[in-house]
Structures are given as structure tokens and as C-alpha cells.
Amino acid sequence: xxxxxxxxxxxxxxxxxxxxxxxxxxxxxxxxxxxxxxxxxxxxxxxxxxxxxxxxxxxxxxxxxxxxxxxxxxxxxxxxxxxxxxxxxxxxxxxxxxxxxxxxxxxxxxxxxxxxxxxxxxxxxxxxxxxxxxxxxxxxxxxxxxxxxxxxxxxxxxxxxxxxxxxxxxxxxxxxxxxxxxxxxxxxxxxxxxxxxxxxxxxxxxxxxxxxxxxxxxxxxxxxxxxxxxxxxxxxxxxxxxxxxxxxxxxxxxxxxxxxxxxxxxxxxxxxxxxxxxxxxxxxxxxxxxxxxxxxxxxxxxxxxxxxxxxxxxxxxxxxxxxxxxxxxxxxxxxxxxxxxxxxxxxxxxxxxxxxxxxxxxxxxxxxxxxxxxxxxxxxxxxxxxxxxxxxxxxxxxxxxxxxxxxxxxxxxxxxx
Numbered sequence: 001x002x003x004x005x006x007x008x009x010x011x012x013x014x015x016x017x018x019x020x021x022x023x024x025x026x027x028x029x030x031x032x033x034x035x036x037x038x039x040x041x042x043x044x045x046x047x048x049x050x051x052x053x054x055x056x057x058x059x060x061x062x063x064x065x066x067x068x069x070x071x072x073x074x075x076x077x078x079x080x081x082x083x084x085x086x087x088x089x090x091x092x093x094x095x096x097x098x099x100x101x102x103x104x105x106x107x108x109x110x111x112x113x114x115x116x117x118x119x120x121x122x123x124x125x126x127x128x129x130x131x132x133x134x135x136x137x138x139x140x141x142x143x144x145x146x147x148x149x150x151x152x153x154x155x156x157x158x159x160x161x162x163x164x165x166x167x168x169x170x171x172x173x174x175x176x177x178x179x180x181x182x183x184x185x186x187x188x189x190x191x192x193x194x195x196x197x198x199x200x201x202x203x204x205x206x207x208x209x210x211x212x213x214x215x216x217x218x219x220x221x222x223x224x225x226x227x228x229x230x231x232x233x234x235x236x237x238x239x240x241x242x243x244x245x246x247x248x249x250x251x252x253x254x255x256x257x258x259x260x261x262x263x264x265x266x267x268x269x270x271x272x273x274x275x276x277x278x279x280x281x282x283x284x285x286x287x288x289x290x291x292x293x294x295x296x297x298x299x300x301x302x303x304x305x306x307x308x309x310x311x312x313x314x315x316x317x318x319x320x321x322x323x324x325x326x327x328x329x330x331x332x333x334x335x336x337x338x339x340x341x342x343x344x345x346x347x348x349x350x351x352x353x354x355x356x357x358x359x360x361x362x363x364x365x366x367x368x369x370x371x372x373x374x375x376x377x378x379x380x381x382x383x384x385x386x387x388x389x390x391x392x393x394x395x396x397x398x399x400x401x402x403x404x405x406x407x408x409x410x411x412x413x414x415x416x417x
């Protein structure tokens with residue numbers, strides 16, 4: 001049997017070439033936005049409170065550090081859900097910490113303060129305000145107004161003893177002069193965290209690097225680099241959300257935000273499950289702090305509870321993630337299994353080890369299959385693998401235009417009986 005360390009010798013990893021030092025300077029931290037920002041997708045169904053509680057428990061098992069419980073300023077139901085979920089966290093002694101979103105207005109912040117006081121647990125308040133010139137023009141906002149709202153809201157949060165995080169919406173399209181005034185105002189009012197937002201999915205890696213460089217320079221200049229932390233909140237309009245989230249951690253951001261299944265407005269937020277998967281594959285998180293055995297369950301339940309389907313080719317969780325009907329691919333997997341090397345079979349045609357996450361390689365039969373696919377399927381399902389039967393199934397598969405279902409294969413077998 002191959003030792004796991006021997007398996008790594010069978011892969012030449014260009015990802016590691018010329019890397020100097022650790023990928024991350026500190027352990028990654030995560031904020032799960034699934035039951036807040038994720039539910040702003042126009043395609044989702046709002047889960048009931050029991051379903052939301054079940055998701056919070058899964059987030060806790062996954063070792064996620066913070067969950068956004070909602071936006072209490074949205075109305076009475078939102079307030080009730082937030083309080084109920086907060087009481088669940090307290091009564092079940094979950095490790096995950098709560099935060100809530102709020103506009104930079106007292107009407108949004110006051111319900112969070114009230115809930116926190118009733119339950120007796122602090123809630124991090126993430127107070128957000130639009131910061132880009134395009135938004136300001138559309139809304140007829142001036143900078144002095146934004147500064148005033150920032151100061152008053154952060155002071156209200158701090159005065160009531162809650163952690164204050166300041167969120168600039170559309171940070172990646174905002175002018176540095178605007179950001180500097182808003183950041184300085186928030187920090188002077190008591191904010192201990194800045195959340196940089198790619199609200200419209202505009203950023204590229206260069207944009208992220210430039211924004212972080214600017215923001216860190218400002219924090220150094222204010223001599224608050226050690227007490228004001230940075231978050232990254234990304235959307236996926238350009239398909240870069242995952243790349244940017246990993247890069248943000250690599251370039252020193254304290255926490256990154258994401259949603260299960262990547263749900264959210266328009267094309268969605270950073271996929272939390274893809275983020276965890278990739279950090280695991282990079283060796284940056286482990287089973288001691290993150291129970292990834294429930295990662296597939298987490299995604300499947302979000303799909304079930306929100307009504308958002310999982311695409312067949314969605315990494316790790318999709319129906320096709322570990323299926324193959326292609327002859328050369330299947331043959332390699334079958335030969336690895338024949339050696340008794342399940343780890344090898346998991347990796348010979350996949351970068352993701354299916355068994356780690358409770359999944360398995362699936363060999364199926366289709367028009368691109370070889371005879372080995374047919375023999376494997378028949379053996380796996382308890383049928384004889386005589387040449388006549390193998391030829392019959394193989395010939396039928398070659399006459400079709402898609403992968404055969406189990407029912408079709410069984411019909412072919414029965415027809416020759």
C-alpha cells in the first residue's frame with residue numbers, strides 16, 4: 001500500500017514551484033453570510049427558523065468563526081429570527097460568533113442593540129454605507145453626509161458596548177480620497193474592523209492588491225494597524241471571487257466572507273465551500289479545527305432549504321464531480337483500485353480526494369466508454385462479466401448519445417436473458 005506521503009511524490013506540483021515562505025501569515029478566519037447576504041438572491045426561498053438553526057450548527061462544525069444572523073432592520077420577522085438563532089448559539093454553547101448587518105442609520109442599529117441586551121450576548125455590528133462615486137451620483141449623496149452617517153452610527157454602536165465593523169459598499173470602485181475620509185471617521189469613532197467589499201464583483205487581483213496596499217498604508221499612518229483588522233467580502237460577477245478570497249488571505253486580510261453554494265445577489269458571493277476545499281488542499285486548514293466531513297451536507301442542505309439547485313458539474317458536491325464514463329479515465333481509476341490503492345484511485349484523474357469528503361469515484365457507461373467501464377459496472381452490480389454480455393452492453397452504449405442510466409443497462413441485460 002502507498003503511504004500518503006508517497007502519493008505526493010507521484011504529483012509534480014507546479015503550484016509550489018518558487019514559493020518562498022508560508023502561503024498565509026496567520027490562520028484563516030471566516031464569516032458565513034449564507035443566511036443574510038446569500039438570501040438576497042432573487043432565486044432563493046427563505047429557510048424557516050429550524051432550517052437556519054441547522055445551518056448555523058453545520059457552520060459551527062465546519063469551524064467557521066462568525067455567522068451573519070441577518071439584518072434586523074428589515075422588519076419584525078428578521079428580528080425574531082436573529083434573536084432565536086442567537087439563543088440557539090448560547091443554549092447549545094456553539095463556538096461560532098454572531099454578527100448582524102445594518103445600514104448606517106439608528107433604525108437599523110437599535111434592534112441589534114436591543115436583541116443583544118435581551119439575550120445578554122454581544123453581537124458584532126457590521127454597519128454598511130455606499131462609498132463609490134457611481135452610487136453617490138445615483139443617490140444624490142455628498143461626502144459630508146456619508147461622513148456624518150458613519151460617525152453617528154459607529155459612535156452609537158460603541159456607546160452601547162458592541163463591536164463595530166465598518167463596511168464600505170462597493171469599496172473596489174470607490175475613490176481613495178472618499179475611502180480615506182470614511183475610514184478615518186469610522187476608526188476615530190471606535191470601529192475596530194474595516195470590511196472591504198467587492199459589491200459588484202468588479203475587482204481583479206491587481207485591484208485587490210492596490211486596495212489592500214492603500215488601506216494598510218492608511219492604518220499604518222494612523223498607528224492603528226495592530227487594533228483595526230481587515231475583512232474581504234467578494235461577489236462573483238467576473239468569476240474571480242474564489243481567487244480573490246484566497247489572495248486576500250495571502251496578502252494579510254484577517255477574515256474572508258462567503259456563502260454556501262456561492263448563493264447571493266446576481267451571480268452570487270464567494271463560495272464558502274470552495275474556499276474551505278481549496279484551503280484544505282493547500283494544507284492551510286485541517287481536521288483539528290475544521291470538520292470537513294460535513295462540508296457536502298452543508299452545501300446540500302443549503303440547496304434543499306433555499307431551493308437553489310446544485311449544478312451537476314459544481315465542484316465537490318455536484319452529481320458529476322466524481323463521475324466518468326470516458327474509457328481512458330475510467331481505466332486509470334480501475335487499475336488504481338485493482339492495485340488496492342484507493343488514495344491513488346481518488347487522485348489519478350481528480351485533484352480532489354473524494355473519500356475525504358464522504359464521496360467516491362463513479363465509473364459509468366456511455367458512448368466514450370471502453371470495455372473496462374462495462375466490466376467494472378457489471379462487477380459492481382453483481383452481474384456476470386462474460387464476453388457475450390459485455391459485448392451486448394458495450395455495443396448498445398456505442399449506439400447512444402449519452403451516458404446510460406442504471407435502468408437502461410439493466411434493460412439491456414434483461415433483454416438477453
